Amino acid sequence: MPKPQLLHFLHVLSFNVFAIAAVIATVTAATVTLQLKEAPQFYNSPDCPSITNIEDDPNGESSIFCSDQAVHVAVTLDSAYIRGSMAVTLSVLQHSSCPQNIVFHFVTSAAANVSFLHATISASFPYLNFQIYPFDDASVSRLISTSVRSALDCPLNYARSYLANLLPLCVTRVVYLDSDLILVDDIAKLAATPLGDNSVLAAPQYCNANFTSYFTTTFWSNPSLYLTFANRKPCYFNTGVMVMDLDRWRNGDYTTKIEEWMEIQKQMRIYELGSLPPFLLVFAGNIVPVDHRWNQHGLGGDNFRGLCRNLHPGPVSLLHWSGKGKPWARLDANRPCPLDALWAPYDLLQTPFVLDS
Numbered sequence: 001m002p003k004p005q006l007l008h009f010l011h012v013l014s015f016n017v018f019a020i021a022a023v024i025a026t027v028t029a030a031t032v033t034l035q036l037k038e039a040p041q042f043y044n045s046p047d048c049p050s051i052t053n054i055e056d057d058p059n060g061e062s063s064i065f066c067s068d069q070a071v072h073v074a075v076t077l078d079s080a081y082i083r084g085s086m087a088v089t090l091s092v093l094q095h096s097s098c099p100q101n102i103v104f105h106f107v108t109s110a111a112a113n114v115s116f117l118h119a120t121i122s123a124s125f126p127y128l129n130f131q132i133y134p135f136d137d138a139s140v141s142r143l144i145s146t147s148v149r150s151a152l153d154c155p156l157n158y159a160r161s162y163l164a165n166l167l168p169l170c171v172t173r174v175v176y177l178d179s180d181l182i183l184v185d186d187i188a189k190l191a192a193t194p195l196g197d198n199s200v201l202a203a204p205q206y207c208n209a210n211f212t213s214y215f216t217t218t219f220w221s222n223p224s225l226y227l228t229f230a231n232r233k234p235c236y237f238n239t240g241v242m243v244m245d246l247d248r249w250r251n252g253d254y255t256t257k258i259e260e261w262m263e264i265q266k267q268m269r270i271y272e273l274g275s276l277p278p279f280l281l282v283f284a285g286n287i288v289p290v291d292h293r294w295n296q297h298g299l300g301g302d303n304f305r306g307l308c309r310n311l312h313p314g315p316v317s318l319l320h321w322s323g324k325g326k327p328w329a330r331l332d333a334n335r336p337c338p339l340d341a342l343w344a345p346y347d348l349l350q351t352p353f354v355l356d357s
């Protein structure tokens with residue numbers, strides 16, 4: 001990578017001291033380059049629906065960017081997690097029977113250089129259907145309270161609550177994916193989850209998890225707060241993998257409902273985690289449960305130490321390094337957990353070894 005680009009890349013990072021440390025380490029390890037490799041091209045199998053793509057009219061009704069037959073995927077993109085976001089993309093394409101019918105909607109900070117990110121993605125995925133949406137993270141910053149782990153306080157972490165506003169109105173359903181996961185199964189199966197007559201979200205849910213522990217005693221001692229769960233049986237779900245009906249979201253104005261809980265949190269600290277609890281407050285008990293195979297989460301360990309974890313029993317369609325430890329960081333530091341080896345094949349970072357050979 002030429003020097004000005006690298007400097008620019010670091011400049012983009014300057015909002016996040018934590019990220020700078022992480023990426024400088026990466027840059028050094030990779031002999032001062034963040035060049036990503038080009039992924040292979042992926043082709044539809046013969047029985048995929050054919051979607052006409054009108055390139056010069058990206059938001060026209062007939063474009064793949066508006067098609068109900070396409071699988072729409074939303075992923076956030078920032079400098080600290082770009083390797084992760086690219087690994088998500090590669091894993092989705094590689095396991096899809098109709099990879100050319102997938103549209104990626106990348107959400108990035110309004111401060112990021114969109115043309116640089118566009119060029120970076122195009123270099124790795126020259127054939128990808130994608131759009132980049134700048135997210136006005138300043139507007140959500142005022143609503144964010146500090147959580148137990150500083151990385152959870154990043155405004156982009158809250159972008160999932162704003163997808164209905166960010167994506168074009170013609171996109172009615174999207175699969176949201178965190179940047180620290182890989183798919184090992186066809187995303188079309190997940191995207192096709194029936195949402196019933198009125199559910200807004202589908203996600204794996206965990207009714208054995210202690211739901212009480214996601215909120216503080218302040219919350220549980222105030223009926224005007226906890227009675228929000230009256231008439232539903234709330235269960236924990238992880239917001240890193242969600243099928244979202246954006247029409248229903250828009251009609252119900254759920255972004256505002258989430259923001260209202262964030263306002264309350266600002267005043268009385270009703271939970272300790274970041275963007276997750278407001279989702280639980282608004283949706284827990286009313287989501288469509290998805291098979292647990294679609295979110296084998298916790299592979300990053302806990303929120304404090306990032307210990308190695310094993311897979312939960314049962315089949316696996318998606319591996320998720322939620323928690324503090326990220327596979328790219330552990331691989332770079334030469335102390336990977338055993339399961340990090342499953343992430344490594346999707347890493348597009350050009351390694352010094354490859355450059356030298």
Ligand SMILES: *[C@@H]1O[C@H](CO)[C@@H](O)[C@H](O)[C@H]1NC(C)=O
Pocket residue numbers: 005008113114115116119
């Ligand atoms: C953004 O990135 C592009 C492409 O890498 C570069 O040409 C341009 O100078 C950058 N803009 C800013 C404001 O840094």
Ligand SMILES: *[C@@H]1O[C@H](CO)[C@@H](O)[C@H](O)[C@H]1NC(C)=O
Pocket residue numbers: 210211212213
């Ligand atoms: C659930 O969590 C709460 C709060 O952290 C705790 O007081 C309670 O004992 C837990 N219940 C069970 C069954 O573990």
